[in-house]
Amino acid sequence: MTGTSLPSWLLAHRDGCVVLVSAQPGARRSELVGLHDGTLRVRVAAPALEGRANEALREWLAAQLHCAVSRVRVLRGDKSRRKQLLVELEPAQVLARIGPLLAQAQ
Known part of the structure; x- marks a missing residue:
């Protein structure tokens, strides 16, 4: 799979791939609700307090990808709604x- 055939929310990376996310913390449940400005819009069932929303987002993404949470980490956007998550899986x-x-979702 080449970089040009990937959607805007998914980037190739030497350690796997980067998933671009617009997170909405404080939701009733964690779920993918569609696309927003070239990113995946994900509602997160945790407050944006003390890293809880980031951890919930990592857990949700790992569950969707059927991988260990340790294989998903926040590269950028620790304190922002727009995040880059490194996933140690092939794009x-x-x-x-x-x-x-x-x-x-759409």
Whole structure:
């Protein structure tokens, strides 16, 4: 899979791939709600307090990707709604698992 065939929210990285997310903390439940400005918009069921929303986002993404939480980490955006999450999986694997969720959300 080449970099040009990836969607705007997914970037190739030497350690796997980077998922671009716009997070909405404080939601009733964590869920993918669609796209926003080239990122995945994810509602997070945790407050933006003491890193709880970041941890909940990591756990949600790891669950969707069927991987360990340790394989998902925040690269950028620790204190921002716009985040870059490094996922230690191939971009094709991430796209195969997130694509159907995104289709349902839109």
